Amino acid sequence: MFNGVWMKTFAELGFPGRLIAVEGLDGSGKSTQIYLLKRWLELQDLKVFFSEWNSSDLVKNATSKGKKRELLSPNTFSLIHATDFADRYERQLVPLLRAGYIVLCDRYIFTAFGRDTVRGCPPAWVRGIYNFAAMPDLVFFFKASLEVSLHRILEGRPALKYFEAGMDLHLSTDPYESFRIFQGRILEEYLAMSTEFNFLVIDANQPIEAQQAIVRDLVAAKVNLKEYKLHKPIPLP
């Protein structure tokens, strides 16, 4: 909701395509689930496109420069990621949805809402900035317990990046502790958003197959998949 107006979904805006987004903490298993969903749709010969978060080189340069030099404030962090999203939205997502694809997004605007709000940006400001983007037709939220998610990410003791660990928030001088607190706050934001934005909440503590069965059922119920058949190529003479 922005300024008392519901942002519309792609279907409500008359796009032929449909956008399905997955959200959840790192380590919630959402990427596995969206991959399996993609395979299922592809194997039915449907027009499906998986949108990875490949930034344009231009925006990538600025973002990595800012991150490397720790130059970013909450507002500039938010804006540079919004720029990146806008680029991807206008050049990739909108054309695909106009062309009638089922577009699968690993993370959408809700990632920004959660992350930027935790960093201290006013929620209304962040939501206002992203309101050029339509709402997904379906949003799956993979709700795993904080401990499970943290364990999956941290078990290999990966090198956590400064912003990724939320070190700019000065929650702790230990990157791992900082990451834990940061992820915990993001989870709270997700839970608060889940009713506001009608997330389809999936219990991510279940087996992979059990989750995927629910996801496929919901997609089949809410999207008329027959409409998205790939056109058979015209046979060569």
Place this chain on the structure above:
Amino acid sequence: MKRSDRIPVQTNPRRIVVPKAKPRQFYGLGVPGMDVSKLGGKLIVVEGADGSGRSTQIARLVEWLEGCGHATVQVGLKRSTLVSEELDHAKAGNILSRTTFSLFYATDFADQLENIILPGLRAGMMVLADRYIYTLMVRDLVRGLDMAWLKNLYGIAVVPDAVFYLNVAPEELVERNFAKNHALDFWESGMDLGLSRDMFDSFLKYQSLVAIQFKELQATYDFTIVDGHRTPDEINIELRKRIESVLAGK
């Protein structure tokens, strides 16, 4: 112009004036963690098209203000360490769409706001801005972006103490741009808008659209419109008078 031709600057130490403070505010939600009551100094914005005389006027104002004992700092668009290079590349290639461009500029603005403007004001300096959010908003409005969206986006900006808009007719701007650069600029001619394939024609149309948008914004943002057709001296005298009243807390 030689130094001696210019109007004199104040150098008498007894006449140094300490600026009177006025309550400050942000246009909207502001910057997280920034206490607006800690911001002193004065923020003076000069707006206007390329060729309207902005940089000449700012250079002279800096000289005058420093002569009067005020510390100054200057900001302008596309000067942030964060994204200015990338913005140049983007402009050269015309590869970003309008929302992306708009947010890229907003990032550049936010970076300078937090790293130059706000620290300058906190230190009690005179911050002279060679254009501000209004130019950015006008460019986006001409390209069809939504006013409510822009107002929210630029709600991070602090309200200036004075905004001067140097108003120069498009026909005059063309001549000044030819005299200075021997050519018209792609973006200042609004060539991305497809108003005309003829650059001269597009420049006139685009600059007229920009002027109309500025006048519309004036109602909301209360700029002082300064007649930019006069000599640089005449304009500078008017700006000094107006800034003197700003310094007096009026």
